[in-house]
Amino acid sequence: xxxxxxxxxxxxxxxxxxxxxxxxxxxxxxxxxxxxxxxxxxxxxxxxxxxxxxxxxxxxxxxxxxxxxxxxxxxxxxxxxxxxxxxxxxxxxxxxxxxxxxxxxxxxxxxxxxxxxxxxxxxxxxxxxxxxxxxxxxxxxxxxxxxxxxxxxxxxxxxxxxxxxxxxxxxxxxxxxxxxxxxxxxxxxxxxxxxxxxxxxxxxxxxxxxxxxxxxxxxxxxxxxxxxxxxxxxxxxxxxxxxxxxxxxxxxxxxxxxxxxxxxxxxxxxxxxxxxxxxxxxxxxxxxxxxxxxxxxxxxxxxxxxxxxxxxxxxxxxxxxxxxxxxxxxxxxxxxxxxxxxxxxxxxxxxxxxxxxx
Amino acid sequence: xxxxxxxxxxxxxxxxxxxxxxxxxxxxxxxxxxxxxxxxxxxxxxxxxxxxxxxxxxxxxxxxxxxxxxxxxxxxxxxxxxxxxxxxxxxxxxxxxxxxxxxxxxxxxxxxxxxxxxxxxxxxxxxxxxxxxxxxxxxxxxxxxxxxxxxxxxxxxxxxxxxxxxxxxxxxxxxxxxxxxxxxxxxxxxxxxxxxxxxxxxxxxxxxxxxxxxxxxxxxxxxxxxxxxxxxxxxxxxxxxxxxxxxxxxxxxxxxxxxxxxxxxx
Ligand SMILES: [Zn+2]
Numbered sequence: 001x002x003x004x005x006x007x008x009x010x011x012x013x014x015x016x017x018x019x020x021x022x023x024x025x026x027x028x029x030x031x032x033x034x035x036x037x038x039x040x041x042x043x044x045x046x047x048x049x050x051x052x053x054x055x056x057x058x059x060x061x062x063x064x065x066x067x068x069x070x071x072x073x074x075x076x077x078x079x080x081x082x083x084x085x086x087x088x089x090x091x092x093x094x095x096x097x098x099x100x101x102x103x104x105x106x107x108x109x110x111x112x113x114x115x116x117x118x119x120x121x122x123x124x125x126x127x128x129x130x131x132x133x134x135x136x137x138x139x140x141x142x143x144x145x146x147x148x149x150x151x152x153x154x155x156x157x158x159x160x161x162x163x164x165x166x167x168x169x170x171x172x173x174x175x176x177x178x179x180x181x182x183x184x185x186x187x188x189x190x191x192x193x194x195x196x197x198x199x200x201x202x203x204x205x206x207x208x209x210x211x212x213x214x215x216x217x218x219x220x221x222x223x224x225x226x227x228x229x230x231x232x233x234x235x236x237x238x239x240x241x242x243x244x245x246x247x248x249x250x251x252x253x254x255x256x257x258x259x260x261x262x263x264x265x266x267x268x269x270x271x272x273x274x275x276x277x278x279x280x281x282x283x284x285x286x287x288x289x290x291x292x293x294x295x296x297x298x299x300x301x302x303x304x305x306x307x308x309x310x311x312x313x314x315x316x317x318x319x320x321x322x323x324x325x326x327x328x329x330x331x332x333x334x335x336x337x338x339x340x341x342x343x344x345x346x347x348x349x350x351x352x353x354x355x356x357x358x
Numbered sequence: 359x360x361x362x363x364x365x366x367x368x369x370x371x372x373x374x375x376x377x378x379x380x381x382x383x384x385x386x387x388x389x390x391x392x393x394x395x396x397x398x399x400x401x402x403x404x405x406x407x408x409x410x411x412x413x414x415x416x417x418x419x420x421x422x423x424x425x426x427x428x429x430x431x432x433x434x435x436x437x438x439x440x441x442x443x444x445x446x447x448x449x450x451x452x453x454x455x456x457x458x459x460x461x462x463x464x465x466x467x468x469x470x471x472x473x474x475x476x477x478x479x480x481x482x483x484x485x486x487x488x489x490x491x492x493x494x495x496x497x498x499x500x501x502x503x504x505x506x507x508x509x510x511x512x513x514x515x516x517x518x519x520x521x522x523x524x525x526x527x528x529x530x531x532x533x534x535x536x537x538x539x540x541x542x543x544x545x546x547x548x549x550x551x552x553x554x555x556x557x558x559x560x561x562x563x564x565x566x567x568x569x570x571x572x573x574x575x576x577x578x579x580x581x582x583x584x585x586x587x588x589x590x591x592x593x594x595x596x597x598x599x600x601x602x603x604x605x606x607x608x609x610x611x612x613x614x615x616x617x618x619x620x621x622x623x624x
Contacts, residue, residue, distance in 0.1 A: 059615040061435060065607075068439050072450045073603045086451065102436050105402050106443050112406045113447035117420065337406040 017090045017329060020078065020114070021322035024067045024107030025099025025127050026153070027051075027058045031074040032318035033082040033089070037326025040137055041082040043312070043319040046070045049193065056192045057182070060100045067106035075114065086118055091334070093325030096124035097345030098153070104341030112337050123325040124335040126350040127316075128154060129166065131282040133327065134313040134320035142277040142305070148267040150291070151283030151316075152178030152193075155263075156347075157221045157270050164327040164352035169270060170221025177259060177285050180225040184232050184255050188248050199288050202256035205249030209235060211258045221266050228258055256290045264294050271304050278305045286314040327352060368418055369425045369594065370409065370448075371587030374401040374441040375433030375461040376485060376552075381408045382583030383416040384591060389584050390416035401440045409444070425454050425599070427590020429461035429581055431608045432493040432519055433485050438607040450602035457593035458600050460608070461485075462495045462519050462551075464585035467511050469550025469577040471585075476501045477545035481513065482531070482560075484551040487521050492556060493610060494527055495519045498544070521610045524556045532566035548575045 016035050023030040032043040048066050052058050079086055094111030097104060108124075115122040131154075132147045147158040155172035175183070178195060185194020188201070211231050214224045232255050239246045271279050279299060285291065286308055299306035313320055328334070331352050348354075368390070371382040379401045382392040391412045395404065413420055428445035431438035438461070449456035466483040478500050485493040496517035522530075535543060547569075549560045553576040564571045593599065612620070 054619060055615050059613065061613045062615060064435070064439060065609070065613070068443055068446075068606060071443065072446050075447070076450065076603070102439070105436060106439055109402060109405070109440055109443040110447045113444045114451050116406055116410065117448050117451035337410065338403050340400075340403045 014088065017326065018082075018084060018088060019091050019093050019123070019322040019325050019329065020075070020089050021093040021125070021318040021325060022071070022075070022107040022111045023095045023127075023130070023316060023318040023321045024071070024103050025095045025097070026103060026316060027063045028316045029067045029070050029074060030316065030318035031071075031078040032322050033078050033084065034137075034319055034322030034326065037133075037323050037330075038136055040319045041084070042078045043317055044074050044078050044081075045317055046074060053192055056186070058100075060102055063100060064102040064106055067103055071106060071110045075110065089118065089120055091115075091121045091123055091325070091329055092118070093123040093125050093321050095127050095130065095321055096335075096339055097342030098127055099341070099343060101341040101343045104343070108339060108341055112339070116337060121334040122337065122339070123328050124339040125321045125325045125328070126345055126347050127321075128156065128158070128347050129324040129327075129350055130320035132158060132160070132280060133324035134282055134309040134317075135280045135307045136323045137313050137319055138309055139307050141280065141307075144274060144276050145278045145280060146267065146270045146274060146276040147280040147282055148263065149283045150177045150263065150281075150285035152176060152182070152285075154283060155223050155225070157267060158347065159270065159274050159276070164331070166347045166351050168347055169274075170223065170266060172223040172225060174224055174226040175229060177225065177263070178283075180229050180259070181285070183229055184252075187233050187236050188246070188251060195285065195288065198252045198256060199290055201249050201252035202290055205253040207250045207253070208257050209247065209250045209254030211235075211254040213258050213262055215262065221270055223262065223266070225259070228255065260291050260294045263291065264298050267295070268298055268302060268304065278307060281306065281308045282314065284315045287311050367424050367591070368422065369427055369587060369591055370412070370423055371427040371583045371590055372405070372409070372441045372445055373429030373461055373464065373581045373583060373586045374405060375429050375431045375438045376465075376580050378580035379404060379408065380429070380581060380583035380586060381405070381412045382587045383412050383418055384584065384587040386591075389587070390418070392583050394580060394583060401437055405440060405444055420452060423452065423454055425590070425594040426456045427459050427586050427594065428456060428605070429464055429586050430458045430606070431461050432521065432610040433461050435607070435609060438609070442605060442607050446602045446605040449605070455594055455599040456602055456605055457590040457598065458605060459586050459589045459593070460495070460519050461581045461586075462493060463497070463513065463515070464589055465551050465579060465581040466495070466497050467513055467585040467589070468582040469579040470499060470511055470513070470548060472579050473548055473550075473575060473577045475546055475548060475575065476503045480544045480547045482547065482549045484524070484549055484553055484556055484560075486552045486555050490523050490525060491521055492524050492527070492552070493519065493521050494524075496531070519608060519610055524559045528559060528563045528566060531563055535567040535569065543569070544573075546573055546575050548577060550577045550579050553578055
């Protein structure tokens with residue numbers, strides 16, 4: 001009997017760890033199947049952007065309703081497209097937090113029920129760990145590492161001494177970068193989601209409006225964006241009151257340059273201070289052209305290896321959750337059926353080796 | 359039914375549309391397991407472990423289930439999604455038929471059973487929906503004294519599940535009552551569920567409809583899992599099932615954001 005037939009006869013499944021991951025923390029319903037934390041067999045994303053455009057932002061109740069409508073269809077399609085049988089899955093992973101609690105719950109209930117139905121282990125996973133481990137889908141992360149996480153809900157500098165160990169060294173004290181972009185976009189008259197419009201206008205502008213840089217205390221890795229956002233709103237209002245046309249391009253560029261300068265400077269400083277071998281850029285705002293080009297130039301000038309996942313793994317997706325969950329899986333750290341949505345979940349507490357303390 | 363094996367008719371019943379989390383395992387008219395817990399806001403934590411316990415204590419292999427019955431609301435939006443998402447995922451993954459049960463119908467049956475009333479009864483389930491509103495419906499039951507089997511409470515629906523201003527609902531009910539000749543009027547109108555908040559309003563129905571006050575009765579209760587199961591079982595047996603992917607909560611109304619958008623457009 002040849003080896004393959006022998007395996008079949010013994011009812012053995014194929015080699016490797018296959019994690020089915022579910023992500024419903026905000027307005028994207030996503031299901032993926034990831035092999036060994038690195039190879040994406042399938043990554044399905046049902047985006048609700050068109051729906052939420054009409055409201056000018058994400059409406060949590062609308063998002064939760066849409067998650068319920070498509071969650072099992074996506075799970076079924078993911079298994080079909082992976083070519084696996086459901087019983088060949090190794091584990092089920094799901095975003096436990098942070099995020100919108102009602103939205104998280106849909107993914108969590110679906111993941112719990114699937115894990116229970118298939119008798120598979122469940123791995124509750126941190127959303128930001130997912131954004132960071134998106135890098136593992138295309139590259140091997142080098143430790144110690146610094147991650148700059150920028151998205152609609154997050155702005156963080158995270159230090160990783162070793163695999164699965166997270167230390168948040170800096171974070172926003174008010175608005176997240178993506179949130180500030182959306183608010184500025186609205187005041188400049190761009191439709192939701194406004195980030196890409198501001199980025200485009202900034203890159204096309206010849207001049208930049210003078211806007212402040214917010215560095216906070218000496219040595220701080222934290223961010224504050226509400227002051228900058230207010231300065232933009234003042235500028236727009238002043239122009240309107242004086243009857244000038246609002247110079248959208250200059251304001252967009254001034255805002256973007258201020259945001260990018262502070263983000264890049266603090267991230268680079270963290271890389272040097274902590275002796276990181278690599279800088280990881282993660283989260284939906286990694287799509288921002290101004291940020292990418294400035295960070296790329298600075299890293300090149302300072303000989304810092306920079307990793308940016310492809311765009312489809314920067315925005316919210318389940319493949320990244322599968323990648324992060326694998327780090328827990330290899331250490332035997334799994335969840336029980338009592339997990340719930342954790343809107344304010346701590347990244348540091350999710351580090352490997354911390355489960356007993358939770 | 360798609361499955362037919364050693365445990366015919368053994369079904370799992372769930373409801374998390376209210377503060378009470380209800381789980382049961384039924385086999386035909388027999389209740390093998392039933393629990394209800396009032397751990398408010400903890401349904402998402404406890405539901406799967408409780409399902410696990412229900413199956414274990416009733417000696418039921420999940421692979422051998424014949425179907426699932428789930429309360430689809432109306433009720434708390436988040437609450438309803440917990441049981442519905444669980445039920446649709448279990449039904450899809452275990453390839454089981456699933457029956458969508460009105461949580462209000464199960465609640466009306468639970469309240470009627472608890473009241474011990476007999477005769478011709480109108481049952482009005484209430485689930486508070488704030489700002490003077492409630493999720494409600496209307497059922498009729500005719501229970502001769504010395505009624506038959508307890509699991510055959512014959513509720514006939516005469517109004518769909520809806521969210522209504524309780525005050526307006528009383529005006530509508532009074533009109534319905536007044537249209538009837540005296541001998542067709544119910545012996546009793548039973549309000550079930552979350553009656554406390556609306557007690558004063560519903561008592562007003564007697565005067566509006568010109569009925570003696572003792573014709574109005576109130577019965578606080580939650581939707582019992584056995585009634586989700588019994589109503590669901592009837593549906594499963596008659597093939598009145600839903601594709602797991604299409605199983606959705608009955609919210610009875612669009613979201614506030616959508617309602618605002620519609621208003622702005624018109
Ligand atoms: Zn995200």
